[in-house]
Amino acid sequence: MSDNDIAKKIMNYMFLSMGNTMNQVPFSGHHWMEHFVIGSVQYFIDEYWDDAKLPSKKPLDICITYLKIMDSVGFLHAVDFSIEEAGESLLMSVQTNKCVYREYCQRTREEGLFLKNCIRLSTFQAILRHVLGENKYFTAVDIAADGFCYGKLIPSTRPKEEIVTRENYIIKMAGHRAFLLRQKTYASLMNSIREHAPQVLKHVLYDAGYQSGLTLAGKAQESILSPQECLQRLLEELTNLGLGKLELVSYSQSQARVQIRCHDSFWADTANVYGHLYRTPQVECDMLRGVLAGSLSVIFQKDIICEEMACQSMGADYCEFLALPLPQHPPEEGGNS
C-alpha cells in the first residue's frame, strides 16, 4: 500500500469518525458535517485555487476546473467523473470504486448512520461557495446497483429545515422561531386535550400533521429531485427532526402507493412511557400519519390518504403506514343515518 493510499484511508476514517459524532449531535448534524467538509476543502482552495483558469463562472465550469486541479495534484482522475447541467442543477456520476471517499460511504451504510453526506458533492459545494459567494446548493446521492454513484447539486433558496440556530435567547429552526419540548410536557398537553375534548384528539393530531406535511413537501418539491428522491429526502428530514427512524419500504409512482416504516416513533414511545391516549390499545401516531398523507399529496399531486396499519405502541416491532390515493368523488361531508 502506497503512502498516498494509506493517507486516503485515514482521511476516510476521519470523515467516518466525524459522521459518527455528527450522528449524535441533536440538531443540524447533516449541516455541520457539510460544514466540516467545506472547511477542510477551503484550506486546499486557499493553497491551489489561485492558479485556476476558469472559462466562466458557470457552476459547471467551476466544478470541472476544480476536478482538473485535484487531478493535477494527483488526488483523483478527472476523467473518472462526468458532470452535466440540468437546468440550474448539476448532475454528477462516478464509478463507485473510483471515488476516494468510497470507504466512508460504504461504512456509513454498513454502520447504519442515518447521516449519509456525499463528501465529493460537499467539496463541490465548497468550491461553488468560494467562487459564487454562497452555498445555495443542497445535495442528493444515489449509489446505484450498476456500480455508479449518481449525485445532484440542487440550488435552493429556502433554509434547510434541520438547521437550528440560537440568536441570544431566540431559537430558530430553518429561520423560524422554535422551542424545545420534553416528551412529558407533550404527553401532558395531549392528556389535557383528551380530558376536555376527547372526540377532537385524533383529528387535531392528524390535521396538524397534514398541514406540516404540506409545507415540508412543498420545500422538497421545488428542486429537480424525482418524486421518490423527494420522499426519501423528506423521510431523512423527519428522522432528523426526531420523529423516529423512517424507512421507505415500497414505492409505486404509477399507483401512488407507498409503504413506510417508522422505528421508535415519538408518539408510540410517548404512549409506552406516559400511557395510552385511548381506552384500548390502538394506533397512536396520528400526527405522523397526517404528515405522511400531506407530504405524499404534494409529491404525487393528488389526494393521498394514509393509514397506520401497525403501531409499536401495540407491541409491533415498528409502526407501519400504508398510503394510497383517495378514491375519486368522495362525498362533501360525512354522515348519513
Place this chain on the structure above:
Amino acid sequence: MHRAYFGVEGLDRSLEQGLSYGSQIMIEGDSGVGKTVLAGEFIKEGLRCGDTCVYVACDEPPAVMREHLLSFKVGTPAYEETGRLVFIDAYEEEESKEKYCLTDLRHLEKYLALESEVLRSFAGRRVRLVVDSLSTLLTNLVIPEVIDFHRTRIKQLKKKEILTMDIFVNGVLDPRLITIAGHLYNFILKMNFTGSRYNPVRQMKIGKIKSQQYISSTHTFTISPIYGIVVAADTGVYE
C-alpha cells in the same frame, strides 16, 4: 383479555369493562337517527385497534359506507387491500361487483353460509361484524323462522368470538319479535328521536336485559360531520 369499545366517547365511558369479543350488540332505532353513523364509528374504532371488520350492507350499496368512512378520513383502500375491511353486499344482488355478495335475499340459509364462509377466512383474528340492517333480511319471515335463524347464528358467532353489531330499524319487524330477539343479545342500544317535532333531540340508551327488565343508561347525542357521534357531556342517567 382484550376489550373492545364503540369508539364513541361518552358511550364508551358507560361501559366500564368494555365489550368482550364474542359479545352481541343489538342496535334498534328510528330511521335517520344515526344507526349507520354509529356502525361507522364501531368500524373505525375496530380498524384502529387492529381488528378485521366485516360490514354487511343490506339497506344501501357498500359504496355508501365506504364513502361515509372516507369522509371521516378513514383510508378504506388501505384496509381493504390488506384484508382488514371487508364488505358483503346484501343489497345489489346480481348487479353487485363486490367480492362477497348475496345474490338471493329470500333465503336466510344462503346468508348464513356466506357469513360463515367470510368469517371462516378470518379465523384467528379479532373480528367485528356489522349487519346493517338485519331487519331488512328478516322482513317477510314468520317469527319462529326468525328465532331459529337467530339462535343458530348467534350461537355460532359467540363460539367464534365475533364481536357482532346487528342493526334493526324500528317499525320494520313485529315488536314481539324484537323483544324475543333482544334476549339473545348481550347489549341492547336503542336510538330514537325525542323532543318536539320542530326540535328533535337524538337520544340513545345502552343496557342489558336482566330479570326481564331493560337496565340502561341514557345519553343525548348529536352527529358532527367531522367527529361523527358526539355524546353530550355528563348526561348519562341510569334509570
